[in-house]
Amino acid sequence: MRGIESMQSYSGMKPLDTDDIDTSSELSATERLLHVDLQLNTHSAGLLAVAQATDAGYIEEFGRAQALGRLANGLILFTLGSAFQAVLVALLILFSEERMQDPYEKAGTARMTQELQDAMNTNTPLHESDPTLAMCKQDxxxxxxQSLVIFIWICRLGPSITTALWTLLAIIQVSSNHSTNIGHDKEKAQIKSLPCTTKFLTLLFIQVPVVILHVVLLWAGMKFLMYCDALGKLVVKAMSVAYVETIPSIVFVGLSSAVFRAEVGKSQLSLRMRHTDDSWFGGMLKILISVALSLWYCRIYHASLQNFRLACFQYKYQFVFPVCDCGLDFFGFHLAN
Structure with missing residues (x-):
């Protein structure tokens, strides 16, 4: 086993030999390379460990035992981080979200909305024992x-999903040679080629599950926040669900060695893209997708629930707040919920 200093100087990198260059894959005038840095999390740990374990230069430098040990270490970290995150997401969906959703499903939001609107139109408050009024007072x-916080949640998950997708495309595009090649370019370790079998297994068991996990987490978080029935709960639960997204990073930092973290931190994949000077387009596309997704989810997919909450808010301002000692007066407006 070599010393730590030797491993840090190598970091899984070697200069790119001319024999490793695929001349048929040279960039055209309309193409550019997008470098996708590996993130400091268990997902990237698994990806880099697979690349190092199949890299002839790494095996020659440190020996097969070190390569196999690194592979086992990376895959264990990946399994732990992904499993912990997946279990928490599943528990969130199966227990917390279902419990929050059940009262609205049983009562029927469309029917309750109509009852509240009829009461306001006729200026006749509902009886205190009415289940619709009870649901309204609980909300x-x-x-x-919800639309605001869910939009922020989409912004929070957007970079993770984008990086996962770019990494997926980069793995697909990387050269398929007989062996892995990790080249050294400007203090970065670039995974330049992967064997076909390694690439397929990496996509199937690492990167595709990572993309799916991020998308499921995005959806679970949106649903979790949608059924919060108070502003204070909404903000606190938004912070709580954001914690689930950081689990792979927490596990990686907590259980990996300093050497491995350094290697992951300076490793990257390269992705061919059509060259464009429209640097604003990517940002505008993210804004449009985030706004459209949040509006669709809150105002179309959950339109019935939102209509009930709006009717409930208006009902309480018409019948409940004027006679209760609640809220505050602010520049002539009575604020309460």
Whole structure:
């Protein structure tokens, strides 16, 4: 086993030999390379470990035992990080979200909305024992607050999903040679080629599950936040669900060695892209997708629930708040929920 200093100087990298260059894959005038840095999490640990374990230069430098040990270490970290995250997401969906959703499913939001609107139109408050009124009084959400927080949640998950997709495309595009080639370019370790079998297994068991896990987490978080019935709960639960997204990073930092973290931190994949000077396009596309997704989810997919909450908010301002000692007066407006 070589010393730590030797491993840090190597970091899984070697200069790119001319024999490793695929002349048929040279960039055209309309193409450019997009470098996708590996993130400091268990997903990247698994990816880099597979690349190092199949890299002839790494095996020659440190020996097969070190390569196999690194492979086992990376895959264990990947399994732990992904499993912990997947279990928490599953528990969130199967227990917390279902419990929050059940009252609205049983009562029927469309029917309750109509009852509240009829009461307001006739200026006749519902009886205190009415189940619709009880549901209304339990809901303390502020109109459009779910849309705002869910939009922020989409912004929070957007970079992770984007990076996972870019990494997926980069693995697909990387050269398929008989062996892995990790080249050294400007203090970065670039995974330049992978054997076909290694590439297929990496996509199937590492990167595709990572993309799916991120998308499921995005959807679970949106649903979790949608059924929060108070603004305070909404903000606190948004912070809680964001914690689930950081689990792979927490596990990686907590259980990996400093040497491995350094190697992952300076490793990357390269992705061919059509060259364009429209640097604003990517940002505008992200904004449009985030806004469209949040509006669709909150205002179309959950339109019935949002209509009930708005009707409930209006009902309480018409019948409940004027006679209760609640809220505050602010520049002539009575604020309460």
């Amino acid at each position: 303390h959400s502020v109109p459009f607050s």
